[in-house]
Every structure is written in structure tokens, then in C-alpha cells.
Amino acid sequence: MSDGSNHSHDHHGHHGHHGHLFHSHHDRHGPHGHMPTNFSRAFAFGITLNIIYIIVEVTFGLLSGSMALLADAGHNLSDVLGLAVAWAGxxxxKRPPSKQFTYGLGGSSILAALLNGLFLLVACGAIAWEAIERFSAPSEVASTTIIIVASVGIVINFGTAMLFLRGQKEDINIRGAFLHMMADAAVSAGVVLGGILIFYTGKNWIDPLISLFIVALIFWSTWGLLTEAIRMSLAGVPRNIDVEEVFEALSGLPGVETVHDLHVWPMSTSETAMTAHLVIPGGHPGKGFLADVQADMKKRFSIHHITIQIELEDEEAELCQTDCGS
Known part of the structure; x- marks a missing residue:
């Protein structure tokens, strides 16, 4: 086997093998590499700020008799749990590979994203339930207190979300944290708007109506996160990669007659792996060829861990009639 991955291996022609059991992934780099360490500070800062804000919301909610603030405090608590799960993932x-987990524990970030999506759905359900109950029995709302406290919530939640802005496009675990905090900012904005309208109109049913609009917005963004996390947990091809394009790129390489057993899957929420068999009848192309393929796959498709097996003749042609080219 010849391996064109990020790691240095000896190549032994057609049927070579690796001389060690597992490899360190500490050399990950590039736009989709390992999690930058500053996100740890972002998680710590975001969780601390939100815990303080929850205490403030509960205190003023009890003092003013505002169910809106108490409900929002409950929602914020679910988001603190979500942030904690994302941070753990x-x-x-970042843990290095071991004999038990030869790819490391990168997959835990996929589980974290999945749990984060579920947390958001639970929060949506809780807010919607509370809003529907208030329609039937609107409670008196201390609008001024709500406006002030929820305004502080907008600043805290939006500020925390901005800490994760840079990483949310490339890592769905970070995107989960980002969406949590943006959802909280949206909820706080809705609470402020409701407080203002109630202050001027005296109509308490405005508060649950706005809550339901916010739930719809959160659900829409959460559904995309959740479906992508489920796809990744099932080793589906990441959405940013077209496997047909990868197949065509490999098929077009010099000397390649056939490509089969092509597999692309996520190792974590920010790193992708690929394996492929290339049939090259003209002979083994050498290490330079493998290094070029690795660089091309990384540049064009953001695939980082690449394993390529070179075959001098299509020995498996009869055995993989249903699998070739897919």
C-alpha cells in the first residue's frame, strides 16, 4: 500500500505496509485544521458571562414578577449547557491518536454538534410551550424591567456569538455555539420589542406572539445544523465536497486508468479523510506523485488525511463491479 496522507511513510511498491500502528495528527494545519486555542478562551468567557446574566435574569424576574425573564433565563441555561458540550467536543x-482511538477523538466534536442541535430544539419546544400557554392566560408584564434586562442580554449574547464568528463557517461544532448565542440575542431582542409594544399598548398577548416568531427562526437555523451533524455522524460526505469532482480529479491524473474504492468521510467537524485505489498500469509513479495528489486534494477539496493505494493492474475489477467509481 502506498499512502499519500499528511504523514510520512515508507512506500513499498504495490503491496507496501506501514511500520507503526497509528500516527500523530499534531501536524494538522490550514483553514480546516485543528481548533485554534483561542476558542477555548471564547467558550470560557461566553459561559461565564451567560451564567452571570442568568443570575441577573432570575433575580429581576422574581422581583418584577416577569415570566418572560424567567423563561428566557431557562432558555439561556440550555444554551450554557450547549456551549459546555461544544467546548468539551x-x-x-485535540487529543492525539491512541491504540484504542487511532484517529484520535475528533469524532467527539460531531457528537457535540449533534447534542447542540438537540439542545436548541428542546429550547424551541420550551419557548413555544410557554408562549402558547400565555395566549390563553396573558399575565401582567413589568415592561420597563423587561426592556432593560433583555437589552443587556442582547449585548452579552451578540458579543459572545462574535467570538465564534471566525470559526463557524468551517466547523459545525463552532457553528452550533455561534447559533446558540445568536438565537439568544434574537430571543432577547424579541423580549425587548415585546416589552416596548406592551408598554405603549398594554396588550400582553404581544409577548407570546413575538416568542413564536423567534422559535420559528431558531428552528429554521437549527434544522440545518442538526441534519448536517447527523450526516457527519453517519460518515456521510461533508456538504462542501462533491465526491464526483474528487473522482474526476483522481481519474484525470497522469497514468491513472481506473479509480475505485473511493471513500470520503469526516474525521471531525473540521477535518476530512479520503481513501482511494488508483490503477496505474505503467508502474508505481513514486513519492512525488503521491505528494502532488495530497497537495491537490487538500487545496481543492480541503481533504487532509489522504490514503492512496496504487495498483499496477486492475486486480479487483471483477470483484467491485458494484463499487467502482463511487
Missing amino acids: AELS
């Missing part, structure tokens, strides 16, 4: 994904 990000930290575990």
Missing part, C-alpha cells in the same frame, strides 16, 4: 478533538 472541541477539547476532546
Whole structure:
């Protein structure tokens, strides 16, 4: 086997093998590499700020008799749990490979994203339930207190979300944290708007109506996160990669007659792996060829861990009629 991955291996022609059991992934780099360490500070800062804000919300909610603030405090608590799960996933994904987990624990970030999506759905359900109950029995709302406290919530939640802005496009675990905090900022904005309208109109049913609009917005963004996390947990091809394009790129390489057993899957929320068999009848192309393929796959498709097996003749042609080219 010849391996064109990020790691240095000896190549032994057609049927070579690796001389060690597992490899360190500490050399990950590039735009989709390991989690930058500053996200640990972002998680710590975000969790601390939100815990303080929850205490403030509960205190003023009880003092003013505002169910809106108490409900929002409950929602914020679910988001603190979500941030904690995302942080744990990000930290575990930094662990080096071991004999038990030869790819490391990067997959834990996928589980974290999945749990984060579920947390958001639970929060949506809780807010919607509370809003529907208030329609039937609107409670008196201390609008001024709500406006002030929820305004502080907008600043805290939006500020925390901005800490994760840079990483949310490339890592769905970080995106989960980002969406949590943006959802909280949206909820706080809705609470402020409701407080203002109630202050001027005296109509308490405005508060649950706005809550339901916010739930719809959160659900829409959460559904995309959740479906992508489920796809990744099932080793599906990441959404940013077209496997047909990868197949065509490999098929077009010099000397390649056939490509089969092509597999692309996520190792974590920020790193992708690929294996492929290339049939090259003209002979083994050498290490330079493998290094070029690795660089090309990384540049064009953000695939980092690449294993390529070179075959001098299509020995498996009869055995993989249903699998070739897919």
C-alpha cells in the first residue's frame, strides 16, 4: 500500500505496509485544521458571562414578577449547557491518536454538534410551550424591567456569538455555539420589542406572539445544523465536497486508468479523510506523485488525511463491479 496522507511513510511498491500502528495528527494545519486555542478562551468567557446574566435574569424576574425573564433565563441555561458540550467536543478533538482511538477523538466534536442541535430544539419546544400557554392566560408584564434586562442580554449574547464568528463557517461544532448565542440575542431582542409594544399598548398577548416568531427562526437555523451533524455522524460526505469532482480529479491524473474504492468521510467537524485505489498500469509513479495528489486534494477539496493505494493492474475489477467509481 502506498499512502499519500499528511504523514510520512515508507512506500513499498504495490503491496507496501506501514511500520507503526497509528500516527500523530499534531501536524494538522490550514483553514480546516485543528481548533485554534483561542476558542477555548471564547467558550470560557461566553459561559461565564451567560451564567452571570442568568443570575441577573432570575433575580429581576422574581422581583418584577416577569415570566418572560424567567423563561428566557431557562432558555439561556440550555444554551450554557450547549456551549459546555461544544467546548468539551472541541477539547476532546485535540487529543492525539491512541491504540484504542487511532484517529484520535475528533469524532467527539460531531457528537457535540449533534447534542447542540438537540439542545436548541428542546429550547424551541420550551419557548413555544410557554408562549402558547400565555395566549390563553396573558399575565401582567413589568415592561420597563423587561426592556432593560433583555437589552443587556442582547449585548452579552451578540458579543459572545462574535467570538465564534471566525470559526463557524468551517466547523459545525463552532457553528452550533455561534447559533446558540445568536438565537439568544434574537430571543432577547424579541423580549425587548415585546416589552416596548406592551408598554405603549398594554396588550400582553404581544409577548407570546413575538416568542413564536423567534422559535420559528431558531428552528429554521437549527434544522440545518442538526441534519448536517447527523450526516457527519453517519460518515456521510461533508456538504462542501462533491465526491464526483474528487473522482474526476483522481481519474484525470497522469497514468491513472481506473479509480475505485473511493471513500470520503469526516474525521471531525473540521477535518476530512479520503481513501482511494488508483490503477496505474505503467508502474508505481513514486513519492512525488503521491505528494502532488495530497497537495491537490487538500487545496481543492480541503481533504487532509489522504490514503492512496496504487495498483499496477486492475486486480479487483471483477470483484467491485458494484463499487467502482463511487
